[in-house]
Amino acid sequence: MSEPFSRHAKPAVAVDVVLLTVAEGALKVLVQRHTDRGLVLPGGIVRIDEPLEAAVARVLAQKAHLPDAFVEQLYTFGAVDRDPRGRVISVAYYALVPAERLATALAAADDLLLAVMDGIEVRAPSRLGYDHADIVRVAVERLRAKIDYTAVALELLPAEFTLRALQDVYETILGVRLAKPAFRRKMLDRGFLKPTGRLETGGAHRPAEIYVRA
Amino acid sequence: MSEPFSRHAKPAVAVDVVLLTVAEGALKVLVQRHTDRGLVLPGGIVRIDEPLEAAVARVLAQKAHLPDAFVEQLYTFGAVDRDPRGRVISVAYYALVPAERLATALAAADDLLLAVMDGIEVRAPSRLGYDHADIVRVAVERLRAKIDYTAVALELLPAEFTLRALQDVYETILGVRLAKPAFRRKMLDRGFLKPTGRLETGGAHRPAEIYVRA
DNA sequence: CCAAAAGTGTTGCTACTACACCCATGC
DNA sequence: GCATGGGTGTAGTAGCAACACTTTTGG
Incomplete structure (x- = not known):
């Protein structure tokens, strides 16, 4: 792949991933310790011949050993001074993964x-580096908006x-x-869920039915 | 502003603008004739020290003489082969403007x-170049989704x-x-509109009240 | 008075909320 | 039996669609 428009200085393009999960009754974000920036989101520079989604998949595979996950583009952050090392435009994605994975x-x-x-x-345990707190904020707002119609x-x-x-997931988010x-009926009416007929075991109470995605 | 990560070849970053308007009972999009690509969306390369929104404003000012307009980020298109001249990642925006402007x-x-x-x-009058038809499709879908809760x-x-x-705008989109x-009541209940008390003149029928944004 | 479009009132349906209640399990 | 949480039935309410109707203008 050639390099067009090479007369001008170019910004670097990165992807950053907001990987969200629910564990122990709380919403959590995967972050990584960075030597001089504290905590940051996992991310990486997009290669010249690499699609954006491939860069995201690479980051997820390398950092979190996740070969596949639900991923969606979030927003592109392009403030000139967002990275002190130079101009970096970040295409942010968010990913959702069950905590066990x-x-x-x-x-x-x-x-x-x-x-x-x-x-x-x-x-x-502390603030995130760069503008990553902003990115997480946008991700959670998007998740909250999407959760009740998808x-x-x-x-x-x-x-x-x-x-x-x-329901715990909804309440946490x-x-x-x-x-x-109300929650039961709303979920069942939408048709996202399919009952298996099988029941959970182990609780000191009536066993709950097990569902799978429709 | 320095140039980071300069050991690697970098993609170029562009903004493309889907400027939508409603005129003569139809939804229309501003396009420009390109010498060898047919019709394309107005757009431009993002400069190294220029925020994304500034690049959009520059494009709108240069091409459409619009110093200000409603603009929102849409989606970032990063397929490797979307531009035959080389790797160009496009941060797409959509803009809404009354036809008169x-x-x-x-x-x-x-x-x-x-x-x-x-x-x-x-x-x-014909297909758009590059992946610009895809970009327009996403823009109209976004507009359709946003129109009934904003x-x-x-x-x-x-x-x-x-x-x-x-109502004509809604029906067209x-x-x-x-x-x-139903439309009247929904709009008025939401509080987006403020009645002026003044009436339209000229029609061969009962004059309609004039509203402004609340 | 008539045509045309603005604007209102009324009824019925749908969907969601709140609350009360029943059911199945472990102890 | 009792405590615990799963699951259901029912009544009230808010919002929305359909329809019929009234109002105000120009001609």
């Missing part, structure tokens, strides 16, 4: 951790789940308590 | 014209307008006929 990656890489969200702000929440759960688990009967 | 620009520049939309596809439609009308004119009483 991150366990091995977190155990293997000691520079990765899950930062806890407090509403739409990253709270623990089935994206299912990306945060394993293949089989109960309605209670799904939206930061509100929802009424159980 | 385009009259002078269209009269002055003979390489600009308004292509007519047929649903979400550009119809007349006040963006008002950007397509002059400062003062009647409910009938607003969505491609459906709407019921007048």
Whole structure:
């Protein structure tokens, strides 16, 4: 692939990934320790012959050992001074993954951790570098908006789940308590879910039915 | 501003603008004649020290003599082969403008014209170059989605307008006929509109009240 | 008075909320 | 049996669509 418009100095193009998951009743973001910038989102420079989605997949595979995940483009951040090293335009993506799928990656890489969200702000353990807190904010706002007219929440759960688990995901993301009967009926009416007929076991109460994605 | 990551070949970054307007009962998009690519969207390369929104404003000012307009980021298109001259990543924006504001620009520049939309596809007078038809499709889908939970439609009308004119804009964009009483009440209940008390004149029928944005 | 379009009132349906209740399990 | 959480039924309400109707202008 040739290099066009080479008379002008060019910005660098990066992708940054906001990988969100729900664990222990909280929304969390995958971040990585950066030597002199504190915590930052996983990301990387887009190669000259690499599609944007391929760059995202590469970042996810390298950093989080995730060969596949739900990924969607979020927004492109292009402020001139967002990176002190020079002009870097970042095409941000967000990814949704069930918490279980991150366990091995977190155990293997000691520079990765899950930062806890407090509403739409990253709270623990510290602020993010660059404009990455802004990017996370936009990602959570997008997720909150999408959650109640699409089935994206299912990306945060394993293949089989109960309605209670799904409701917990909604309540965690939206930061509100929802009424159980209304939630049940809304979800079932939409047709995103399919009952398996099988039941959960182990609780000291009536076992819940197990659902899968329709 | 320095140039980081200069060991690698970099993609060029461009902005492309989908400027939409409603005129003569049709949704139209501003396009420009390109010497060897047919019709294309107005756009330009982002300068090394220029924010993305500034590049958009520059394009709109140069091409359409619009110093200000409603503009929102749409999506970033990064397919490797989308431009045969080389790797160009395009951050697409859409803009909404009342048709009257385009009259002078269209009269002055003979390489600009308004292509007519047929649903979400550009119809007349011919196909667009590059992947610009895809970009327009995404823009119209976004507009259709936003129109019924935000006040963006008002950007397509002059400062003062009647409910009938607003309904025409909705019907044109969505491609459906709407019921007048339902439309009236929905718009008024939302609080986007403010009645002026003044009435339209001239029609051979009861004059309509004039509204402005709330 | 008539045509045309603006604007209103009324009814019925749908969807969501709130609340009360019943069901199945472990202990 | 009791505590716990899963699951259902029902009644009230808010929003929206359909339809019929009234109002105000020009001719």
